[in-house]
Amino acid sequence: MSDTKSPDATRRSERSRRAIYDAALALVSETGYAKTTIEGIAARAGVGKQTIYRWWPSKAAVLLEAFLDLAAQANEALGGDDEGEIPDTGDLAADLKYVLRATVDELNNPTYDAPSRALAAEGVVNPELGSQFAEKLLEPQLQYYVRRIEAAQAAGDIDPDVDPRIALELLVGPLNHRWLHRTLPLTHAYADTLVDYALRGLAPRA
Amino acid sequence: MSDTKSPDATRRSERSRRAIYDAALALVSETGYAKTTIEGIAARAGVGKQTIYRWWPSKAAVLLEAFLDLAAQANEALGGDDEGEIPDTGDLAADLKYVLRATVDELNNPTYDAPSRALAAEGVVNPELGSQFAEKLLEPQLQYYVRRIEAAQAAGDIDPDVDPRIALELLVGPLNHRWLHRTLPLTHAYADTLVDYALRGLAPRA
Amino acid sequence: MSDTKSPDATRRSERSRRAIYDAALALVSETGYAKTTIEGIAARAGVGKQTIYRWWPSKAAVLLEAFLDLAAQANEALGGDDEGEIPDTGDLAADLKYVLRATVDELNNPTYDAPSRALAAEGVVNPELGSQFAEKLLEPQLQYYVRRIEAAQAAGDIDPDVDPRIALELLVGPLNHRWLHRTLPLTHAYADTLVDYALRGLAPRA
Amino acid sequence: MSDTKSPDATRRSERSRRAIYDAALALVSETGYAKTTIEGIAARAGVGKQTIYRWWPSKAAVLLEAFLDLAAQANEALGGDDEGEIPDTGDLAADLKYVLRATVDELNNPTYDAPSRALAAEGVVNPELGSQFAEKLLEPQLQYYVRRIEAAQAAGDIDPDVDPRIALELLVGPLNHRWLHRTLPLTHAYADTLVDYALRGLAPRA
DNA sequence: ACATAATCGAGACGGTACGTCAGGTCTTTTT
């Protein structure tokens, strides 16, 4: 009944998994995604190639999991359950500026920038990986916005007719655009302006 | 003083150039960017590999030029000088919806989608190519928006304090986000909503 | 202390080695040495190019080993230990004519001629390969002559002051000359005459 | 009636021919025959590739002519008509030792060694070039021996039944063997011994 | 002296093979 060739996950070496994550992230940061090879990851991790092929279908998948793991670790370190949740101080603009500024900082941080770009780029061109990327990384983050915006609608800060999904894209889309295409620098000021412009458009009608 | 090893462009074979453009675009559309190889392009174009390496530094560069050429041809076919210019009927919302709907159609057209994604993705990860992509493809298109928005400011349809650059990103950013990450379908309705939300935020203050 | 990058010979595929030998000899015989390529050998042997590059430094080295193997197999097939040894019937002239005629036959046999010429020619121009060729193929054969001539000296058939090494060259040198330069046909009669002339010069002094 | 595509030799550039000879010989001496390319010769000679392809069918042909020209120049410099003729002082052994020693010196001279080996090797493997090599370079030299040996037969120094052609090979063959296969050093002493052994065999019968 | 035609230097072109790198599979030995 079961897949004839799926390996036994219970016997999997945790040691190797960690080493592979580390090697993958390090190599992508150091030499870029294109020059990162599975052989290179295996060598750097002190691992046989087959150990990678046994557990992951592609280089991109390795990196995606590695990055997911990195994010999970970061969250764990920071504590709480509602780790990525957008604060609700009652001041919607302030709350959004806070998270958008944090996002700007993250995107400007080379440690995250390199693997993020690699994954985003791969997802753009590879629907398989793209949907994984969207589902596991992107969407959860976007849901934070959805919840905060719905709260704002409940509080009367945003027009109830507005689609929260589109509202959120008004904030996140432009940021992503600048980041991906490197057209202009990503600054806190830019984040603030974005929030200002967007909220004016989303405010309840007079 | 001059570059020691650049080939003589006056002797270049126009025939080969065209064949290479065609082959590159065809292969990217048919098999995807990753599986498109320089060898494959050369073979399909009936051209020696060296003829590609002589004139382009990379697969991405070939594709960029091919796509640029494709766009140029399309424009030429359509005639006029201000080919890509955003119409100015006096009704800003209508004008923007018109172009944004057209953009949606283009992004949904497989002929353009495949090479565009490939170039965008490559640019995300490869700054060299990214800046070429931005400069030669993206920026010129964005300038159409800048001009139309400035005209709207002059006409009193948009707040004069608004930065046209950021205004444009409010429209283009979300569209790109959906396209690149394939989160939700790109429709005319979405384009319209985007214009509505954004323009409310950019309108002159009461 | 050991060579840092030599492959593990114990894991070597015997199957591939044999296939490469066969392909190399076949191609050299069929199309000549110059038109024989490593890619061609690999293709014909159903082997990856790297498998050739892993174990041999050059096309010539492959062919040398292949030929050595061919010779070894031939000897094995013929049986005995003293396979190539020159017979000693007591009649020196007859014994030498016997082997020289056999050599003539071999040099006239296309199966041996093509690879032999290829190796000899390569050795002429490439000292590295040349010394291998001399050491592994040529020299062992010449030693048979040395031993037979020394026996003849012991038997009083050849002047004891004669240098066996030079004596042997008196026989083998002319044969090789005709073969390599194709000046005149190689016949049994020629071999006989060579022996006659040479032995007269090497006979004990009256 | 004439070949439709043979170039007009009267218009040929002497300048280019010389430059090509020089470049070819220099490159063969410096880098070896295999690494000498037609493109390299053309570049070094400051000549278009076509100028080589127009007048010669192959790299080997260029080198052969270049070498022939070199030899012709050397002879011209040394003067006389019977330049290569073997002296006839009445003492056959001495005369032969004289020329064989000279041959040894030439074969030990790197200026001649490199191109000679290249041509000889190419001739071994390429019958076309081989016959040219034999006819234009080798045979004329061998004829000197034939003539001297015939004179010796007339003078009663050599058995009249001896075939001069084979006699000559008894001298030249061994020398060539050592040279081509680099088995043992080529010395004057070796040349002398060769003459001694051979002449003993060729002397008139008691 | 000049017209004119072939040779010349240059080098782009369609190809073939080079020697290298990595992909993904398979096998052997170790843990």
Added chain:
DNA sequence: AAAAAGACCTGACGTACCGTCTCGATTATGT
């Protein structure tokens, strides 16, 4: 049974030359 190691076949890389083919620019006669 999974893991480290690494040989294997495959296929693409980017480079070097092949021999052919255009390009002006430059001779070198033959009228």
